[in-house]
Structures are given as structure tokens and as C-alpha cells.
Amino acid sequence: MSLPQFSLSTFDKNESGWGPQAHPTAIDSSVPFQQFNKADRVGRVADWIGVDRYFGRRTADRYNERMYGSAANAGSQFDYIHGMEDNNFQLVDSSKPIQRNPQRNFRARQLQFRKLLQKDQEKRDMIAQGQNLRMKRSIAKEQQRAFKMWQKRGGNARQGPRGQGGRYQGDRPKERLPSVQVRSDWRVIEEMDFPRLLKLNLPGVGSGEDINEHQYGTLHFYDKATDRVNVKNPIQLQRCGGSFYNVTTTEDPIIEQLAQKGIGNVFATDIILATLMASTRSVYSWDIVAHRVGDKLFFDKRDTGGFSNPVDALTVSETSGDTPPFEGAGINNAKDLATEALYINQNFRRQVLKRTDEGHKMTNAKAPFEDDAAGDSACAYKYRKWKLPQNINGKPVEVVCRTEHDGVMLSPNGELQYLTIKAFNEWDSSFSGGVDWRSKLDMQKGAVLATEMKNNSCKLAKWTLQAVLAGSDVMKLGYVSRVSVRNSAQHAILGTQQLKPVEFAQNLSLSLDNAWAILYCIISSCMKQPPGKYLLLKDPQAQVVRLYALPDGTFDSEASSSGDDRNDSDDDQ
Structure with a gap:
């Protein structure tokens, strides 16, 4: 068997130089031939790593020359050439393309997306909370x-x-201070908390009855021209001279006379009874002295001189959410506002009456404690009696009280009606949490009254109870405001309002049955004690009234140092 023959191709020998001949005959002339020289290195057959991606154009040229000994365009004969250039390409649609702002489109889509998120969130809130969007x-x-x-x-x-x-x-x-400093030798007998007092009820007390002919003073007729006053036509509050009598229970000669005759066994004035009956609405501290003498009980005020006693004080914004500071610089602290309110009420009560005309005289034209030299008090006093439907220790409870009327007027039927005249005072609506009277009073008087009922609930309850105890037919309420919020001496009357005491008590959510029950509870606690002196003190920081047993001689030094005068009279400045 013969082996296959291996024959070599014929190569043309280059006799004149190194390498193949310039015009080889063994190679097809259609195949391109890359020129080279002896300095050329072995180059790349293919670039699989893409050197141009990792180097710049100039850097790639140096890299190729250094590594392969030739430039990047050494093998340009084998480069691929596109058969069709971009210039030969044409679009079928020759219309001009619409240029759009991509930023604007992005913002529109973003805004639409936010609206969708907001609507979705609102739907979830409505389902979770069950609230209307308008309410929110x-x-x-x-x-x-x-x-x-x-x-x-x-x-x-x-x-x-x-x-x-x-x-x-x-x-x-800053804590509110008590109206009187509690001493170490005072003994606490009982604590009456407000939640328990609010649950009491004593129906069937009645409206009371006048005691014989014990009616004193002269009442003037109400000037109905005051009712035409409004915000656009206000009138200035005048300084009306007169005497203000502040006689307490044990200093009243008529009450002393009735006690000796055995008429009643519980004695007090209308402001004291109103304070006790409206005690659950109070915020500030107050105190009332209870004298247990034999089988009788006398509710009395401490002699503090003038009208500084907390029972007589006309508090301002006591029950509001933002009460004024008790003490401090300026004219808007609680003490100065109470003095301003007293000044306004006394002058308003006199200004709205026809004091030049002959008034209505009671059975006795003058009270025994009134001073001839001091002048007319423009007030009438009635001594009235109530019999409570429950007994204490087997004895009936008869309450005797000195009440007051401020004026009279004739009804459309010509009947004589007794009046209780009071006045609201606006000091600074931006600080008191109220509404601006000058913008709301003429059109929304109900809103102004509702705000006063909220901010001065305790004071209004006491005024209403005083009118109910006195048997007044009508309550005349005035709206008096400062001419300037920074001046507490000049005021203007912006309007008036007429109400019936019993109906107004319902608007205040003031239950008369509960008020009488609170008074009966306090009377029962005091009547169960042995004869002596006791003190009812409202805690300044808690909703509780405490009954203290006082040693003998307590507060006697204060009474003796204040003088022997039984009546305190102040003239307006």
C-alpha cells in the first residue's frame, strides 16, 4: 500500500528583498493584500474586548501602536463599509414633527398623579373616620x-x-389663692364635692312669699328710650352719684327682728343664697361664715371692708377657657376687672332709670340701715320666706332672705313689673375669648349672649337666682363696652336685652330644683352641728366645698378693726 503524497505549493522566491513579492502570482488578485514591513508586530485577528469602549480615541491609538506596533487604521482594507448611508434614508411621512416639552409633560403627569393620590387618601379618611370632608x-x-x-x-x-x-x-x-387662709386649728367636718351636689334634686319648693309688710325703699321707672340704643348710636356711661349698701345678714336689723319673733330658722341675703345655690359653677374661691345659734342658722359674710368680699365680687370671664390672671400688672387682671364690673353695674342701674320722676314707693319708703346723709340707694328691699318640703331633726326648714329690686316699669297691659337690672362688660374680646360686640351685637345678639353665658356662667347663674328669689318679673341686661380697650374708666352702652328670669334659667341649664337641693344639703350639714361658728370654703383648685369648724373669736378681730359702721357706701369717682 502506498502512502499518500504531500506536495508543497509553489512559492515565488523574492530575490530582491525580504518577504513575498510585490505581485505574487500564486495569490488571487481579487483578495486584498495588506502591506507590511519588518517592524510590524503580530496584530490582532479580532477585537473581542472593544478597546475603544474603555479608552478615548487618542488613547486607543497609542495603545494599539505600543502593543501591536501599528496604528489603529493599519488594517483599514478589511473594515466593513455600509452598503447604504444614512443620507440615502427618507421617511414616508414628510410632515413636520411636533416638538413637545418633556419637562412640562412630566409636571402634568406628576400633578395628575398627586391628585389621584389625594383623592384616594380622602376616600380612605372618610371610610376610617366617618367624617364629612366639609366638616374636616x-x-x-x-x-x-x-x-x-x-x-x-x-x-x-x-x-x-x-x-x-x-x-x-x-x-x-400660677395657682389661684384661697379667699381666706386656712389655719391649723380649723377642723374639717365635711367635704361636699360638685359631682355629688349636681345629682341632688328637691322639687316643690315654690316661688316663696313676702313677709308681712317688710318692704322698704323707693323704685324708679325704667327709661324705655334706653332700649333704642345700638352700636351705631351708643350712649356714654355716666357717673351717677349714690350710695351702695352692703349690709350682711347679722348686721341687718330687720333680720334680727324676724329671728327674735321666731319667723324662720335659716337667715341670709340674696347674694349669699345665690352663691350657695350656684356653687357648682364657681371656679374662684369664696367663703361664707355660718353661725349656729340655738336652733337657728345665719349665713354671713366676712367683714373685709367695702365690696372686696369674694361673695359680692362680680367676676369677669371666670368660666372661660382663658381666664384673666388673678393678679398682675395692667388693667386686665381679675381683681381690677371685678372692680370695673361693679362700677359699670352700679352706674348702669342708675342711668337707665328716670330718677327725676316720682318713683314707686314700697310699704316703707326707707330701709332702717339706710343713712339720710348718704342719699338714696335707688333700690328696694323685700324680705321673703320659703318653706322647704323636707325637715331636719324633725323640724321644718324655713328660709328667710332679704332680696332686692332695681326698678319698675309698666307692662303693655298697664301692670306694674319689678325689674332686676344688670350689665355685661366687654373689656378686650381678643383676650377674653369672646366676640367683638361692635361687629356682632346688632345683627347677632344671641351669639353675644351665648358667649357671655359660656364665659360668665357662674355670675349669670347668681344674677338669675337673685331675680328668682326676689320675684322679679323681668331682667334687664345691658351691654357696656370700653371706649378704648386700654382705658378702663370710659365706657359706652351699646345695647340692652330683656329676659324673664325663669326662662333665662332654662337657657342657662340652671335647674331650680337642683339649686334648692344644694342649699338644703348645705343647711342640713350645718344644722347637724352643735352651736358655734363654721366656715364654708370653696377650694380654689378643686371642685369641692369644705365645712370647717372655727374656734371661738375667729374673724372677730377683723370685724372690730373695720369700725362700727354697719353699712359700707362708696361714691363713684
Whole structure:
């Protein structure tokens, strides 16, 4: 068997140089031939790593020359050439393309996406909370309005800096002081908390009856021209001279006379009974002295001189959410506002009466404690009696009280009606949490009255109870405002309002049955004690009234140092 033959191709020998000949005959002339020289290195057959991607154009050229000894265009004969260039390509649609702003489109899509998210969130809120969207918006507006009012009032500046001395780190506000300092030798007998008192009920007390002919004083007729006063046509509050009598129970000669005759066994004045009956609405501290003498009980006020006793004080914004400071600089502290309210009420009561005309005289034209030199008090006093339907220790309870009327007027039928005249006072609506009277009073008097009922619930309850105890037919309420919020001496009457006491008590949510029950509970606690002196003190920080047993001689030094005068009279300045 013969082996296969291997024959080599014929190569043309280059006799004149190195390498193949310039015009080889063994190679097809259609195949391109790459020129080379002896300095050329072995180059790349193919570039699989893409050097141009990792190097710049100039860097790639140097790299190829350094590694392969030739430039990047050394093998340009084998480069691929496109058969069709981009210039030969044409679109079928020759219309001009619409240029759009991509940023604007992005914002539109973003806004639409936010709206969808907001709607979806609102739907989830409605399902979770069950609230109407309008209600939520109104609540937000109300919160914003309250925040703006808080900023207008001074914000953090009125409450002190944050941190030490402020109210943001758990510090308590300045505590209200008690009306009288409790001594160590005073013994607590009983504590009557407000929740328990509010549950009491004593129906069937009745409207009371006058005691014989014990009616004193002269009443003037009400000037009905005052009812035409409004915000656009106000009148200035005048300074009316007169005497203000502030005679307490044990200093009243008529009550002493009735007690000796055995008429009644519980004695007090209308302001004392009203304070006890409306005690559950009080915020500030007050105190009342109870004298247990034999089988009788006398509710009395401490002799503090003038009208500074907390029972007589006409508190301002006592039950509001933002009560004025008890003491402090300026004219808007609680003490100065109470003095201003007393000044307004006494002058308003006289100004709205026809004092030049002959008034209505009671059975006795003058009370025994009135002074001839001091002048007319423009007030009438009635001594009235109530018999409570329950007994204490087997004995009936008969309450005797001195009540007051401020004026009279004729009804459309020509009947004589007794009046109780009081006045609201506006000091600064932005700080008191109220409404601006000059913008709301003529059109929304009900809203103004509702605000006063909220901010002065205790004072209004006492006024209403005084009118009910006296048997007044009508309550005349005046709206008196400062001419300037920074001046507490000049005031203007902006309007009046007429109400019936019993109906107004219902508007105040004041239950007369509950008021009589509270009074009966206090009377029972005092009547069960042995003869002596006791003190009813409303705690300034808690909703409780405490009954203290006082040692003999307590408060006697205060009474002796105040003088022997039984009546306190102040003339308007």
C-alpha cells in the first residue's frame, strides 16, 4: 500500500528583498493584500474586548501602536463599509414633527398623579373616620383661626419662655389663692364635692312669699328710650352719684327682728343664697361664715371692708377657657376687672332709670340701715320666706332672705313689673375669648349672649337666682363696652336685652330644683352641728366645698378693726 503524497505549493522566491513579492502570482488578485514591513508586530485577528469602549480615541491609538506596533487604521482594507448611508434614508411621512416639552409633560403627569393620590387618601379618611370632608375643612379653618388668635394674643410671650419657668415642660400655672387662709386649728367636718351636689334634686319648693309688710325703699321707672340704643348710636356711661349698701345678714336689723319673733330658722341675703345655690359653677374661691345659734342658722359674710368680699365680687370671664390672671400688672387682671364690673353695674342701674320722676314707693319708703346723709340707694328691699318640703331633726326648714329690686316699669297691659337690672362688660374680646360686640351685637345678639353665658356662667347663674328669689318679673341686661380697650374708666352702652328670669334659667341649664337641693344639703350639714361658728370654703383648685369648724373669736378681730359702721357706701369717682 502506498502512502499518500504531500506536495508543497509553489512559492515565488523574492530575490530582491525580504518577504513575498510585490505581485505574487500564486495569490488571487481579487483578495486584498495588506502591506507590511519588518517592524510590524503580530496584530490582532479580532477585537473581542472593544478597546475603544474603555479608552478615548487618542488613547486607543497609542495603545494599539505600543502593543501591536501599528496604528489603529493599519488594517483599514478589511473594515466593513455600509452598503447604504444614512443620507440615502427618507421617511414616508414628510410632515413636520411636533416638538413637545418633556419637562412640562412630566409636571402634568406628576400633578395628575398627586391628585389621584389625594383623592384616594380622602376616600380612605372618610371610610376610617366617618367624617364629612366639609366638616374636616371647617375644623381645620377653626383651628387655624384659633391659632391666629393665639398668636395675636402674644403666643409664647404670654405664657413665658419654654424650659424653666414656662408651661411647656410640665410646669403648672400660677395657682389661684384661697379667699381666706386656712389655719391649723380649723377642723374639717365635711367635704361636699360638685359631682355629688349636681345629682341632688328637691322639687316643690315654690316661688316663696313676702313677709308681712317688710318692704322698704323707693323704685324708679325704667327709661324705655334706653332700649333704642345700638352700636351705631351708643350712649356714654355716666357717673351717677349714690350710695351702695352692703349690709350682711347679722348686721341687718330687720333680720334680727324676724329671728327674735321666731319667723324662720335659716337667715341670709340674696347674694349669699345665690352663691350657695350656684356653687357648682364657681371656679374662684369664696367663703361664707355660718353661725349656729340655738336652733337657728345665719349665713354671713366676712367683714373685709367695702365690696372686696369674694361673695359680692362680680367676676369677669371666670368660666372661660382663658381666664384673666388673678393678679398682675395692667388693667386686665381679675381683681381690677371685678372692680370695673361693679362700677359699670352700679352706674348702669342708675342711668337707665328716670330718677327725676316720682318713683314707686314700697310699704316703707326707707330701709332702717339706710343713712339720710348718704342719699338714696335707688333700690328696694323685700324680705321673703320659703318653706322647704323636707325637715331636719324633725323640724321644718324655713328660709328667710332679704332680696332686692332695681326698678319698675309698666307692662303693655298697664301692670306694674319689678325689674332686676344688670350689665355685661366687654373689656378686650381678643383676650377674653369672646366676640367683638361692635361687629356682632346688632345683627347677632344671641351669639353675644351665648358667649357671655359660656364665659360668665357662674355670675349669670347668681344674677338669675337673685331675680328668682326676689320675684322679679323681668331682667334687664345691658351691654357696656370700653371706649378704648386700654382705658378702663370710659365706657359706652351699646345695647340692652330683656329676659324673664325663669326662662333665662332654662337657657342657662340652671335647674331650680337642683339649686334648692344644694342649699338644703348645705343647711342640713350645718344644722347637724352643735352651736358655734363654721366656715364654708370653696377650694380654689378643686371642685369641692369644705365645712370647717372655727374656734371661738375667729374673724372677730377683723370685724372690730373695720369700725362700727354697719353699712359700707362708696361714691363713684
